[in-house]
Amino acid sequence: MSNDITIALAGNPNAGKTTLFNALTGSRQHVGNYPGVTVETKEGFYAKDGRRCRLVDLPGIYSLSPYSEEEVVARDYLVNERPGVIINIVDASNLERNLYLSCQFMEMGVPMVIALNMVDVAKKRGIVIDHERLSELIGQPVCPIVARSGQGIEQLMATAMAHAMEHGKWRPAKISYGDDLDAVMIDLTKIIEDKHFLTKDYPARWTALKYLEKDDRHLSIGDAADVEVSRQLVEKVEEVAKHLEQTMGTEPDAMIADHRYGFIKSIAKQNVVQRSVDQDRLYTSDRIDRVLTNRFAGPLIMLLILWGLYDFTFTYSALPVAWGEAFFSWLGNLAELYVPDGYFKSMLISGVIDGIGGVLGFVPIIMFMFFGIALLEDSGYLARVAFMMDRIFRIFGLHGSSVMAYIISGGIAGGCAVPGVMATRTLRSPKERMATMLTVPFMNCGAKLPVLALLVGAFFTKNQARYMFLFTLLAWLTALVAAKILRMTVLRGEPTPFVLELPPYRFPTFQGLLIHTWEKTWQYIKKAGTVILGISILLWAMMTFPVLPAGERQHFEEQRQQLMAQSAPALVAELQQEDALSPAALRLRQELLTLDGAEAEAGLRHSLAGRIGMGLEKLSWLPGFDWQTNIALVGGFAAKEVIISTLGTSYSLGAVDPEESDSLGAVLAKDPRWDRVKAMSVIIFVMFYAPCFVTVACIIKESGSWKWGVFSMAFNTSFAFLLSTLVYQLGSRLL
Amino acid sequence: MARILLRKMAKNQTGTIAAVKVGGELGQRIRDMGLVPGTDISIQGRAPLNDPVALRVMGGTLSLRNNEADFIEVEVDDE
Numbered sequence: 175m176s177n178d179i180t181i182a183l184a185g186n187p188n189a190g191k192t193t194l195f196n197a198l199t200g201s202r203q204h205v206g207n208y209p210g211v212t213v214e215t216k217e218g219f220y221a222k223d224g225r226r227c228r229l230v231d232l233p234g235i236y237s238l239s240p241y242s243e244e245e246v247v248a249r250d251y252l253v254n255e256r257p258g259v260i261i262n263i264v265d266a267s268n269l270e271r272n273l274y275l276s277c278q279f280m281e282m283g284v285p286m287v288i289a290l291n292m293v294d295v296a297k298k299r300g301i302v303i304d305h306e307r308l309s310e311l312i313g314q315p316v317c318p319i320v321a322r323s324g325q326g327i328e329q330l331m332a333t334a335m336a337h338a339m340e341h342g343k344w345r346p347a348k349i350s351y352g353d354d355l356d357a358v359m360i361d362l363t364k365i366i367e368d369k370h371f372l373t374k375d376y377p378a379r380w381t382a383l384k385y386l387e388k389d390d391r392h393l394s395i396g397d398a399a400d401v402e403v404s405r406q407l408v409e410k411v412e413e414v415a416k417h418l419e420q421t422m423g424t425e426p427d428a429m430i431a432d433h434r435y436g437f438i439k440s441i442a443k444q445n446v447v448q449r450s451v452d453q454d455r456l457y458t459s460d461r462i463d464r465v466l467t468n469r470f471a472g473p474l475i476m477l478l479i480l481w482g483l484y485d486f487t488f489t490y491s492a493l494p495v496a497w498g499e500a501f502f503s504w505l506g507n508l509a510e511l512y513v514p515d516g517y518f519k520s521m522l523i524s525g526v527i528d529g530i531g532g533v534l535g536f537v538p539i540i541m542f543m544f545f546g547i548a549l550l551e552d553s554g555y556l557a558r559v560a561f562m563m564d565r566i567f568r569i570f571g572l573h574g575s576s577v578m579a580y581i582i583s584g585g586i587a588g589g590c591a592v593p594g595v596m597a598t599r600t601l602r603s604p605k606e607r608m609a610t611m612l613t614v615p616f617m618n619c620g621a622k623l624p625v626l627a628l629l630v631g632a633f634f635t636k637n638q639a640r641y642m643f644l645f646t647l648l649a650w651l652t653a654l655v656a657a658k659i660l661r662m663t664v665l666r667g668e669p670t671p672f673v674l675e676l677p678p679y680r681f682p683t684f685q686g687l688l689i690h691t692w693e694k695t696w697q698y699i700k701k702a703g704t705v706i707l708g709i710s711i712l713l714w715a716m717m718t719f720p721v722l723p724a725g726e727r728q729h730f731e732e733q734r735q736q737l738m739a740q741s742a743p744a745l746v747a748e749l750q751q752e753d754a755l756s757p758a759a760l761r762l763r764q765e766l767l768t769l770d771g772a773e774a775e776a777g778l779r780h781s782l783a784g785r786i787g788m789g790l791e792k793l794s795w796l797p798g799f800d801w802q803t804n805i806a807l808v809g810g811f812a813a814k815e816v817i818i819s820t821l822g823t824s825y826s827l828g829a830v831d832p833e834e835s836d837s838l839g840a841v842l843a844k845d846p847r848w849d850r851v852k853a854m855s856v857i858i859f860v861m862f863y864a865p866c867f868v869t870v871a872c873i874i875k876e877s878g879s880w881k882w883g884v885f886s887m888a889f890n891t892s893f894a895f896l897l898s899t900l901v902y903q904l905g906s907r908l909l
Numbered sequence: 910m911a912r913i914l915l916r917k918m919a920k921n922q923t924g925t926i927a928a929v930k931v932g933g934e935l936g937q938r939i940r941d942m943g944l945v946p947g948t949d950i951s952i953q954g955r956a957p958l959n960d961p962v963a964l965r966v967m968g969g970t971l972s973l974r975n976n977e978a979d980f981i982e983v984e985v986d987d988e
């Protein structure tokens with residue numbers, strides 16, 4: 175096991191890394207996270223002729239700069255884990271740009287094999303690459319492959335394994351950065367070697383280069399190791415930097431990048447790349463772009479496509495979601511029948527089964543949504559969406575790619591924030607991504623809709639469509655403004671450079687899509703599942719304990735017995751049968767149910783949740799909520815539709831089915847404590863307060879920190895509280 | 910030949926990058942993507958709201974925001 179060679183896969187985004195990884199490892203892979211960061215890693219095994227190697231998929235990157243988490247992860251991995259060899263996957267149809275990263279690996283000196291991928295695409299574009307010549311010129315093995323069809327990958331792996339055996343040592347390549355810098359590089363390298371500065375982990379030339387580039391991360395590693403030497407190096411670098419500034423008006427890092435490209439271009443010119451077709455010819459991809467990013471047609475088509483994705487996700491997942499619900503309610507009934515009465519039963523049904531049902535209930539939605547996103551991403555369209563939407567989202571401190579997450583979360587009413595939060599993964603800019611993730615829960619997800627519908631129906635109008643539309647607009651406005659507020663406060667900072675690649679359109683492979691979909695879904699089940707089950711049980715306990723004192727329960731039981739005793743025995747017997755009750759029996763049953771409802775209300779009021787609800791009245795008079803509403807809102811943290819059933823219980827109706835909430839609407843409409851202003855205040859609060867805990871669990875997981883989960887609950891709740899108070903106080907004064 | 914800012918270039922206009930006048934993260938990103946002096950580019954189009962701009966660079970397509978393109982000077986080819 176431990177003798178297996180480790181091979182790291184690295185390359186630019188979109189060069190086909192994932193495709194190659196899947197082709198090599200098949201299903202023998204697992205996804206994990208680097209500790210402390212949200213960047214994913216995948217590991218798998220490849221075996222051939224009795225030899226086995228471990229493959230590690232590094233994040234897709236353009237460079238080894240210290241600016242993004244992905245790049246730092248890739249860099250640290252190479253240094254700390256010392257893979258036997260890296261396979262650098264290079265897109266042959268975009269050779270020069272891709273070789274820039276290869277160039278940096280060469281500077282580092284890691285043993286490397288270049289996998290020249292997409293030679294089929296290059297050929298179609300009339301580009302032929304002489305891979306032997308390329309190999310000669312850069313001094314690294316080069317294997318042409320087509321990752322998608324598997325062509326050439328056995329040869330690639332054989333070369334990589336052989337290369338790993340032969341070349342244990344790191345040998346940094348010497349690339350020229352111009353006379354001035356070359357001279358300094360020699361000086362710096364000499365100092366570093368003499369003082370053995372960081373040489374245990376890093377080649378001397380690499381350290382010298384990073385000092386020249388003023389790479390903050392490497393400088394701090396250097397400072398930690400030996401401040402003296404580090405300062406000496408920095409002084410030397412400053413000297414040459416000043417000189418460059420005066421003579422050429424440039425800086426060392428710019429100069430280095432220019433020379434890397436100079437090196438690459440000179441290689442490409444030495445009969446490596448041959449283009450048989452005029453380069454300015456319009457590729458198919460450009461022609462598609464003429465339409466899809468057209469000033470007028472582009473946005474329209476985008477709306478249609480996004481609507482289509484949304485429709486696809488929520489329409490097609492409806493059936494499996496319903497199956498899931500049916501299954502869990504069947505399970506609940508089973509428990510109802512066969513488990514002896516008591517707390518265990520109640521916990522099993524309301525805590526465990528409902529909790530797991532809640533988690534798994536999202537699975538079909540998540541699967542469909544990720545399938546749709548994978549489709550848009552792999553085909554290259556997602557980058558166009560970002561391109562077209564960026565101007566608008568930038569105003570709010572966001573990124574063009576944010577639009578996706580908002581739409582899925584309920585930008586078209588009825589989405590879900592859980593896949594929305596997960597969809598922020600497509601954003602590569604960390605601050606923009608956090609701001610998006612924290613504000614997508616403001617959208618009107620499918621679970622808030624029944625609550626809104628109930629209140630709108632009871633207090634405003636039976637014609638709800640117009641109101642729903644207004645609420646959708648309000649959600650967008652609020653989410654964007656909140657994002658702006660976040661970007662000006664906790665997530666303050668310069669916008670992350672946009673510089674975005676628009677990859678050529680490609681037909682995604684079905685297998686690739688399925689693997690993507692399954693990976694993400696499984697992660698959700700695994701990570702969210704445990705947290706959610708725990709919290710679900712906790713909420714159940716809060717709404718159950720402490721239980722009504724025996725005396726009070728006795729009191730209800732006596733009333734029940736009394737009712738039965740007053741009625742004719744025949745009538746009581748008739749209750750046992752399900753339907754075709756006589757009017758008198760119906761009346762009796764109704765009275766019994768009313769009693770049950772009253773007991774449930776008393777129980778809820780007595781429970782911890784009830785006490786919290788009443789305690790909260792000290793604050794909640796501001797937005798005008800009574801204790802019943804408070805408990806319902808606490809319950810709504812489990813899932814927003816729970817608000818309705820809890821309101822039902824606390825208004826003594828027993829649990830109310832969210833789909834048939836007319837009775838509850840009628841009760842509320844008649845209740846003197848409710849009016850339009852209060853209803854509006856509650857609506858606003860429900861729209862914007864703490865996301866449900868499934869969403870919070872996802873935020874924690876996606877952001878990699880508890881802090882953001884807690885923040886989202888506190889921030890959203892205060893925000894909603896403020897808005898509702900404003901609505902209620904102003905409303906009740908003006909109306 | 911005239912030297913103008915990338916932002917000022919018209920659709921389908923071609924040219925060669927003359928200078929990239931920004932350092933730090935933005936400068937690094939711009940250079941990483943191949944936008945270095947000596948690289949030929951052509952303007953492929955602009956987003957519906959005129960920003961960002963899409964460029965053809967060495968066989969690939971990149972997009973930049975206008976305020977990022979402001980740091981790039983281009984020697985444009987004569988028509």
Ligand SMILES: Nc1nc2c(ncn2[C@@H]2O[C@H](COP(=O)(O)OP(=O)(O)OP(=O)(O)O)[C@@H](O)[C@H]2O)c(=O)[nH]1
Nearest residue numbers: 187188189190191192193234292320321322552682
């Ligand atoms: N024609 C052709 N298409 C390929 C080849 N390799 C990959 N592709 C396609 O290129 C697209 C991108 O491939 P991915 O494997 O997702 O690229 P990646 O490097 O993992 O990209 P990121 O996931 O963004 O890091 C997919 O649609 C693949 O099907 C190839 O050799 N030939």
